Amino acid sequence: MAWNICWVGLMSPAYAGIAINLEENATAWGGYQEGNPTWVIENSLANSPTGKALRCGLTGGDPYSNIHCYRNLPADPDAHFFTLELDFYLPETSFNNQGMPSRIQALEFTMNQWQGGKRYEWALQWMNVGSNGPQWRYWNPHQSERWVATPIQQALAVKQWHHLQMEGEIRSGQVYYRYFIIDGARHELNMTVAPVLTPNDPDRLAVAVQADGNYAQDAYDLLIDKVNFYHHPKLSMLLPLYQYPSHWNANSYIWDDVAAAQAKVDITAIINPANGPGASGTPNSDYQIGMQALRTAGVTLLGYVPTCWGNSQAQASCYNTRSLVDMKRDIKAYADHFAVHGIFFDEAATDSKQVSFYQELSGYARSLGLPLIVLNPGITPAASYVSNDVVAQSAVTFESSYAEWLQAIKPNDWTQTTAARQSALLVYDVPANAVSAVVNQALQWNYGYLYFTDDGNDGNPWDSLPTYWHSLLDYLVNLQTPPNNTFNSQIGVKPTALIESNTITLSGLSATTALTVTGGEYRKNGGAYTKAKGTVNNGDTLQVRHTASSKSNTTVTTTVKVGKNVYAFKSTTFVIDSTPTPISFTPQTGVSLNSWVESAIVTISGINVAIPVTVSNGEYRLNGGAYTKVKGLLQAGDSLQVRHTAAARAGKMVTTSLKLGNTSVSFKSTTK
Structure with a gap:
């Protein structure tokens, strides 16, 4: 594990708390070495699903030396929630030196924030060699044994890609480990660690991986791909701002309230002049005034584009008759004249067959400098829409009334095993006395974007703010994570x-x-x-x-x-290993006639379950106990010794045979 690092990597841009595909530019990564390894950081075409994996490779050096491959990112002083997700390839290795020495000592994955003279670090280690290994551990720099064991033991499949997601939080000024997900299995951590004082370090964010060498410093590559890093304030608000910016009327104008709220809660506002940018494709002076106030306050802006369910349903069912040309014209209008940060695709399809349609739209938006894409199907779409941000960073997976929310059940799909920021929730007709319950339920169901209102009686719930707007803001500001209601696998x-x-x-x-x-x-x-x-x-x-x-x-x-x-x-x-590491007993020669002959003591290793032991033509004992001929059970760490009576004639051999599970071994003596 690297600390007190001399950071020489390039600072790399990220947008609005999202840094995508960080592995694609190897020159933006730096290396820090522990011990004296030889190493390489480069992009690798070999064995890469995308063709742009990052190779963090140990190529040799002194025993037990490590390479820490890191990527610096700009500071984000408002960030309190952090998600790192990546794929990594586990090369051929044994586990915990069973059968043969393990090439991989350990792999490490970290995300960091340096802010105000403090370092907040969330780090996981897949410890392959060591007591109870292979096992997952987390980092606590304030303990004498800084890697702290979790109860999660896991022999990862070799020569295979694995998906890892880490979730961390700064809570009450402390490093809070929320949970991690490995290959779809979620493990709650709920651990709190104090930050480290770093008064001389510049403010920044960083992600990193580390490959740890073994006693022989055997070479191996840690390949990583699809490296995405999310950093954002607590829960964020996705606000459909569908009211006209009547800035001259203080009694009805709400855009100034939204701008002021940004100081308390991170807000992404959806701008919708006329079911899109309007016929002219340009904002009038009122919209220019309103949007400028929001941008000045730091509100993220999305332009509204209806997509007619990806043309998968009759177009008459849509708000407007839409074609791909219509949608691209709207996107270009927002890019050219509205200075928004991204696009909100409404009436979005859910079927994976429509992914290519939306991929074309989102690709067009991103080519025009609009990187943030949110879909609104109103229900959960196929995972392929948000997987690795192929189409969008987020999707509205629930848009309906409070009455419908009460009938909803906890999802059992991709929304529970991805970053919270990828799921958004819009609920109307929510009474004031139900807000806290809805917020807490949304947290437990892994929503990262949300918005609630008691509006809805007029047919358009998004044309005003809720009557409890200020109390909602205060509740979100002082939000405490609710008790865990998920069983950990x-x-x-x-x-x-x-x-x-x-x-x-x-x-x-x-x-x-x-x-x-x-x-x-x-x-x-x-x-x-x-x-x-x-x-x-x-x-x-x-x-x-x-x-x-x-x-x-x-x-x-x-x-x-x-x-x-x-x-x-x-x-x-666990994967049962009932084959012990091979043992042997040295034959003894020149022993006395009819004497007891004892073997040397050997220690059993390489198994993780008890296996039967039987003996013929002799006796055995375990852990220094009494000798016996009775069938027994053998476990890793047991000591084993054998004896028999030597032959009664000179120059004759006696053989004792042992069967250890499915393995056989013998002990022989020959008289003088």
């Missing part, structure tokens, strides 16, 4: 072990609600475990348990249903 558990989940706290329930469980047991508020049906209320805690599978790398799921909400707890057994 456990990977690498022991076969047949009794596995308990973390404890979750229920919220968003309007009344006493029925509960059922399948595939295990649950307990409420710390009571006794049961399989029986029950009821729960807001604030109740739940914990579940089940027996892990007896098979290798196999998942068991316990499902709890609370009303319409479903909570799943999964455990996956």
Whole structure:
């Protein structure tokens, strides 16, 4: 792990808290070495899904030397939430020196903010060699053992790409580890660490990876691809600003209220003069005044473009008859005359068949200098629309009334395993006394953009601000992350072990609600475990348990249903290795007739489950205990010794045979 780094990498531009495909320009990356390695940083065409992967390679050097490959980014003093997502390729390696020395000692992934003389660092390490390895650990620079173990043990598949996502937060001035997702499995961390004082370092952001060398400093490459970094203030507001900017009328003008609110909450406002930029394609003087005030305040602006469901439905159902030419004309008008930061595509399709249609539109917008794209299908679209920002950075996955929100159930799709900023929520007819519950539920369902209003009775809920506008702002400013209500999957558990989940706290329930469980047991508020049906209320805690599978790398799921909400707890057994590292007993010659002959002591390694041991024509003992001929069980770390009675005649051999699982070994002695 690198600290006190001499930063020489290039500072690279990022837009509005989003830095995409950082791997594509290797010259923007710097290297910091620990020990004395030889190393390389370059773009790699080999084995790269995109053809532009970054190679952070150890090529040799002194034992246990490391290379830290980093990318500096401009400072963002307002950022409090951080997401790093990337793909990485795990080359051929053994695990924890089992069978053969492991080429990879450890891999590390970090995101950083230096601000005001402090360094906030979120770092994960996949520790391959060490006690309980392979295992995930997190960074705490204030402990004597700075890499702190998590309970998550995982032997990642070799010669394969893996997807990693880290989520961190600055909470009350502290580094807060939220969770990470590896290959679709989410692991809650909920750890708080103090920042490090760095009074002489300039303010900046950075992301980094590190390849750690082994005792022989064997060469290997850490390839990374699709490296995206998101940094933004708490929750952000996606505000449909569909009211005319009547700046001369103080009683009805709301654009100044939106501009003032930017000082409290990060706001992205959607500008919509006439279901698009209007026939002239240019803003009138009122819009120019209103938009300038918003830009001066730091509000991000999106231009509204209706897309008629990607022409996948009859065009008569759209607000306007639309063609691809119409849509591109609107985009160009916004780029040329409105000085917006991106485009809001309304009436967006959801089917993956329409991705290429929207890819053409978003590509056109980006070619005109409008990088930020938000889709509004109103429901969850196919993941391919937002995967690696192919079409858009975000999608509105719920736009409806408060009554419909109450009927919604927690999503079980890509929105739960991607950056929160990729999902947006628009709810109208929300009463003032329900705002906190809706906000908390939105947080738990992984929404990063949101907006609520009590408007809606006039048919257009987006032409005014809610009556509780200022209290909504205050609530968001002082927002506390609600209790965790997600069961964390456990990977690498022991076969047949009794596995308990973390404890979750229920919220968003309007009344006493029925509960059922399948595939295990649950307990409420710390009571006794049961399989029986029950009821729960807001604030109740739940914990579940089940027996892990007896098979290798196999998942068991316990499902709890609370009303319409479903909570799943999964455990996956580790990859069973029942073949011990090869052992041998040195033959003994010249032993006395009829004497007891003992072998040297060997230590068993290379297995992670108990295996049977049997003996013929002799005896064995484990860990210095009594000798026996009875079948037993052998575990990693056990010491093993064998003995037999030497032959009664000179020059004769006696052989004792042992079977260790499916492996055989013998001990021989020959009389003098």
